[in-house]
Amino acid sequence: MYVKKIIFLLCCLVFTCCAGSGEENVELQESSDKIILEGEIAGYCELFSLPLMDYSKESDVIRKNENLAGILQRRGVDFQRVFLLTEKARGVFDLRKLKAGNPYRLLYAPGVSQPAYMIYEENFRTHICFSLTDSLWVTRAEIPLEIEDKFVDITISTSLWQDLEDAGYNPLVANGLSEVFAWTVDFFGLQKGDTFRASYQAYMLEGKEVEVGTILAASFIRSGRIQMAFRFIQDSLPGYWDQDGVNLQRAFLKAPLKYSRVSSGFSYSRRHPVTRTLRPHTGIDYAAAVGTPVVSIGEGTVIERNYTRGGGNTVKIRHNSVYTTAYLHLSRFARGLVVGKRVAQGEVIGSVGSTGVSTGPHLDFRVWRNGKPINPLTMESPPADPIHKSDMENFLVHIAPYSRRLEPDFYKKVALQIIGFTGIRFN
Numbered sequence: 001m002y003v004k005k006i007i008f009l010l011c012c013l014v015f016t017c018c019a020g021s022g023e024e025n026v027e028l029q030e031s032s033d034k035i036i037l038e039g040e041i042a043g044y045c046e047l048f049s050l051p052l053m054d055y056s057k058e059s060d061v062i063r064k065n066e067n068l069a070g071i072l073q074r075r076g077v078d079f080q081r082v083f084l085l086t087e088k089a090r091g092v093f094d095l096r097k098l099k100a101g102n103p104y105r106l107l108y109a110p111g112v113s114q115p116a117y118m119i120y121e122e123n124f125r126t127h128i129c130f131s132l133t134d135s136l137w138v139t140r141a142e143i144p145l146e147i148e149d150k151f152v153d154i155t156i157s158t159s160l161w162q163d164l165e166d167a168g169y170n171p172l173v174a175n176g177l178s179e180v181f182a183w184t185v186d187f188f189g190l191q192k193g194d195t196f197r198a199s200y201q202a203y204m205l206e207g208k209e210v211e212v213g214t215i216l217a218a219s220f221i222r223s224g225r226i227q228m229a230f231r232f233i234q235d236s237l238p239g240y241w242d243q244d245g246v247n248l249q250r251a252f253l254k255a256p257l258k259y260s261r262v263s264s265g266f267s268y269s270r271r272h273p274v275t276r277t278l279r280p281h282t283g284i285d286y287a288a289a290v291g292t293p294v295v296s297i298g299e300g301t302v303i304e305r306n307y308t309r310g311g312g313n314t315v316k317i318r319h320n321s322v323y324t325t326a327y328l329h330l331s332r333f334a335r336g337l338v339v340g341k342r343v344a345q346g347e348v349i350g351s352v353g354s355t356g357v358s359t360g361p362h363l364d365f366r367v368w369r370n371g372k373p374i375n376p377l378t379m380e381s382p383p384a385d386p387i388h389k390s391d392m393e394n395f396l397v398h399i400a401p402y403s404r405r406l407e408p409d410f411y412k413k414v415a416l417q418i419i420g421f422t423g424i425r426f427n
Contacts, residue, residue: 041107044119047141048129050107055116058106062098062120068130075106076114077132085130089138093120093128124210145203147213151405156194160187173200176215178258180229180240183250185220186377187258188286195221197406215240217402226407230399234391243403245387245395251319252381253297253345256327256365257288257352283328283366284376290361292352294327296343305339311364312355317343324371328364329355 041055062071069082089095098120106115118130125145131137152169154160165171177196178187201213220227229240229248240248296317304316304326311328315337318324331353343349354361367376387395 040105043143044105044107044117044127044129047127047143048117048119048139050117050129054110055107056110058108058115059103060106061103062100064100066100067098068095068118071104072115072118072132081132081136084136085132085138088136089130092138092140093122097122124205143205145205145210148202148204148209149199149216150202150209151197151199153197154195156190156192156196160190160196170202170209170212172212173198173215175258176200176212177218180215180218181220181227181248182253182255183381184227184248184254186254188255189377191222193222195219197221199402199405217399217406219406228403228406230395230402232387232391232395232398234385234387239384241387241395243399245392247384247386249384250381251298251384252323252379253295255286255376256297256325257286257292257294257363283326283364283373286352286363286365288352288361288363290331290351290353292363293348294330294350294352294363295346296349297325298323298345300325300343302337302339302341302343302349305333305337308356310357312358313350313353314356315349317349322370324368326364326366326368328366329353329358329362331355331361 041057044050045052060071068086069079072082072085073079086095099122102121104118104120107117107119108114109116114132116131116133118132120128120130122128122140125143126140127143128138128140131139152164152167152173154163154167154169157163157166160174160177161171164173177198180198181187196218198218199216200218201216202209203211203213214231215229216231218229220229228243230243231238231240233239242248298317298319300317300319302315303318303324304314306314308314308328311326313330313333314326314328315330315333316324316326327350329352330350333350334348337343337349352361352363365376367374367379369379
């Protein structure tokens with residue numbers, strides 16, 4: 001009898017010890033088995049503060065005419081939850097803007113057949129997360145971009161855009177350069193051998209350049225002549241000045257539209273393409289696609305907005321007592337554009353078309369100085385405010401690091417000018 005009791009007690013003791021040992025192993029397992037995620041899923045968890053767990057991922061793209069309800073219900077999410085989720089999306093993301101071809105990811109918690117989260121890629125940076133857990137929510141987040149200073153050095157062979165792309169640079173740098181030099185370089189007349197150099201800010205995502213930021217400094221070189229541009233903030237406003245502090249912004253833009261070609265020049269004896277008669281063409285024709293925005297080359301007042309038999313839809317702008325410009329053959333006028341309206345430099349006034357007497361879509365652009373037609377391509381314009389004397393010292397210090405790269409011989413020339421002696425050789 002006593003033997004049986006002793007055996008029973010021993011068995012109980014062994015069972016208890018085993019149970020205790022098991023609990024200790026579970027706690028140890030939980031404390032040491034931390035979830036460590038890597039790659040895309042880890043990025044999503046950090047971006048949207050998702051709970052860390054060993055998710056499985058499904059990747060797909062939005063199909064034509066596909067909507068959120070169809071995507072989720074096909075994966076077992078009931079309609080009621082989808083409806084509540086669409087309510088949560090109000091004010092965060094317009095579900096009607098799901099774009100065909102855009103990718104999305106579905107994250108599944110371990111052992112669960114229905115997705116816990118859907119992450120839609122609105123663009124390379126902006127993502128929308130739909131939470132399908134007990135706490136339904138929708139949020140938008142942007143992947144933080146890193147800023148990196150980059151430098152381009154390109155010599156024109158075919159076109160600025162194409163040459164940048166062929167050399168492995170981001171071709172969108174061309175847009176920034178066209179804005180920096182809009183007042184001083186004719187981008188429709190670039191020649192083989194012309195050189196652009198520029199320091200700019202690149203926005204990087206996972207080591208890849210995704211956006212072109214601000215042009216910090218640039219130079220345009222033709223036949224040994226250099227036009228420099230340095231970004232500087234004066235009177236709380238950013239602008240571009242040359243190495244002498246002369247403002248590159250002129251009273252007028254060089255052209256009233258971007259990236260086109262001159263199809264017909266200024267002439268007092270041109271054979272008209274329709275009537276075949278010789279007559280003056282006191283303007284410049286820019287061939288461009290229908291709908292290309294046309295902007296005013298300078299601040300001024302609209303004095304004409306009408307349809308003429310030859311010029312079609314025409315806008316005429318008086319800029320001051322000296323200069324007047326006209327824009328012909330427009331497909332349409334900008335909304336709200338009326339006679340008497342004051343327009344800003346670069347403001348859209350209409351779109352390229354082929355109205356009036358025209359053989360194809362183009363802009364006929366004309367300029368008058370003191371009532372006399374002049375060639376827009378050879379027109380000069382006075383500069384805007386220079387660097388103030390009180391800012392000049394800070395300006396010169398600011399541009400010094402950029403000058404070295406834009407023009408290798410810059411400091412040699414400056415030194416020679418200072419000492420006034422050319423007998424010294426600089427190595």
